[in-house]
Amino acid sequence: MKISARNVFKGKISHLEIGAVNAEVAVGIAGGGKITAIVTNGSVRSMDLAVGKEVSVLVKASSVLVLVDGGGVRLSARNILAGTVSKVVEGAVDAEVSIALDGGVAVHAVITKDSVKSLGLKPGVPATAVIKSSSVILAVTD
Amino acid sequence: MKISARNVFKGKISHLEIGAVNAEVAVGIAGGGKITAIVTNGSVRSMDLAVGKEVSVLVKASSVLVLVDGGGVRLSARNILAGTVSKVVEGAVDAEVSIALDGGVAVHAVITKDSVKSLGLKPGVPATAVIKSSSVILAVTD
């Protein structure tokens, strides 16, 4: 499988909670991080999702927000991944920002070029990737 | 807090309805507008969300659609914000379109350059920003 999602994290399901319609699935990724996904209960069944199962976590770069100076902020988004900006590629409107997380994993975000400027993003700057759990897609290959 | 979401609206929660899994949160913004977000009940608790509380409403520009000539259309998206195009910045693939709402607030959308052309978007043209409530993130700082 090759997929256009710029963020593909391999991991094992560490927690799975079935709700009325959707399930919340937490996946432990390399470096000790964790990413939470909301998927339908139908997907849990059709993909045989269970604690311990290996899955790929897919997140489009356009679904990632970048936060700086976030001390004291609480967000409704579930995934808050702290790291350091490792790369910025600017286009005319958008820019791709890569954030290296503590565990060695990188998260890629496509944000507007204006935001890169207003947030002062450049390599070496501490930054946090923010991802809504409803923006996460899970994949299994077995 | 500085965040890459191009759209950050400050406001007060005007309505909050708890469902089985998610809650619907309406936030009154400057100029009399309203933006509705769907967040998990867990977020309502962890963020102490309640009617009257001040929150920031975050929406990525890439989550905003632009509608013109929308007379008689009904959409499944909850947030329909009418205004006038104030600015268009074109890139090779994408373009950023700013729409000034009646209340003085602006909404920014990243859409394809092809759509700018087919919709005839340019400063002064009436246009409506469309945002799914599931694309909205809430933030609190206390």
Add this chain to the structure above:
Amino acid sequence: MKISARNVFKGKISHLEIGAVNAEVAVGIAGGGKITAIVTNGSVRSMDLAVGKEVSVLVKASSVLVLVDGGGVRLSARNILAGTVSKVVEGAVDAEVSIALDGGVAVHAVITKDSVKSLGLKPGVPATAVIKSSSVILAVTD
């Protein structure tokens, strides 16, 4: 109605299942394909959605992922649309990829330029569009 969503498919609702909070709506599109949307039960009521009703299915190009070599993969995303790349337009950061589906309909995706390269996308290459059902907006005009 003219809307910035690059993907607008006209079709008829073939299946509608009401849940506790949300409803799952399947829409048959030209060429025999099907696209599934998750909308709130409130939208079902306000839009008078029912099996047989004509609707427009709206999907932003930035909500579409592109998959190649997907044999054996199971995804939590509900809409998996196989076809052939018909066009690629590259920008500095992003690229727009058009995929012609079997039924003559085309799906447009905005993905990063890096992904175009790593997936080897160019006209004639088999590719699959992947769309989360929560990224789909429905519109009716009557």
